[in-house]
């Protein structure tokens with residue numbers, strides 16, 4: 473056997489930073505500490521005084537004769553200060569009947585637009601204009617016009633999760649709570665386009681048997697909920713009842729295995745949880761719905777299907793930006809008069825039917 477030359481290995485720095493010439497006792501090079509701490513890490517934001525913000529909101533709400541309406545997917549503290557919490561249909565109804573001068577919409581942009589369409593003389597505030605909707609962004613007014621050109625005499629049913637100019641091209645609006653009822657009321661033998669949510673469309677087709685053209689849109693939050701997420705929670709909570717929203721990407725596959733399963737709009741979930749004998753429920757929709765259910769159905773347990781089923785647009789609304797919106801009466805959401813007039817028609821048809 474040949475002896476290998478016995479030479480010590482050349483020490484190599486473990487980073488690009490300079491190495492001290494003082495080795496530690498084990499002979500490992502030591503990386504010196506920075507001489508000055510990273511100042512950025514020390515710029516800690518002072519937490520706002522939440523009780524002061526709540527007091528400001530209470531004062532401003534009275535001063536400005538404002539109503540705060542919040543969607544079921546809002547943050548818990550926002551739901552907690554709202555005058556009304558509900559789904560898109562409930563919020564549209566509240567917006568239509570309020571006698572307040574100012575509507576603060578704790579929701580996303582298309583919802584504030586719907587409130588502005590129903591209340592052209594009121595000030596409608598959306599505390600953060602970045603609060604959009606991935607589902608509403610999947611469809612354009614031009615896309616609807618193109619379908620109508622190819623299908624003369626056809627009817628367009630659009631989910632309320634659409635922009636005002638898409639509603640202006642629609643014959644009926646609907647929500648997940650009344651979509652089946654609206655399609656059942658359509659005249660037979662005319663082509664129908666259902667837009668933009670393909671999962672809700674599949675649910676409506678299953679329930680009504682009506683053939684429809686379907687826009688290929690989806691919400692990124694609901695689409696990402698997988699059957700495996702539901703199965704994992706069922707394994708962890710075997711006695712829990714499933715509350716599945718029809719917008720969810722998992723709904724079609726789960727219904728394939730369990731055809732008798734009911735799907736529920738968010739308001740339908742509240743009713744079902746109240747009347748069911750079950751004590752635990754797996755909530756298969758955006759996580760904010762758990763807050764609403766815990767508030768409205770105390771004493772029962774609600775388990776989110778996945779902690780990542782969280783809409784970042786909904787969570788942009790905070791106590792602070794609600795306070796600021798009330799203080800400044802900004803940012804406002806308005807709809808041009810010509811679009812408003814046309815968009816009002818399908819919204820009023822929806823409110824009249826269901």
Ligand code: SF4
Nearest residue numbers: 605606607691693783
């Ligand atoms: S949860 Fe989905 S449909 Fe609802 S606002 Fe967020 S992106 Fe839009």
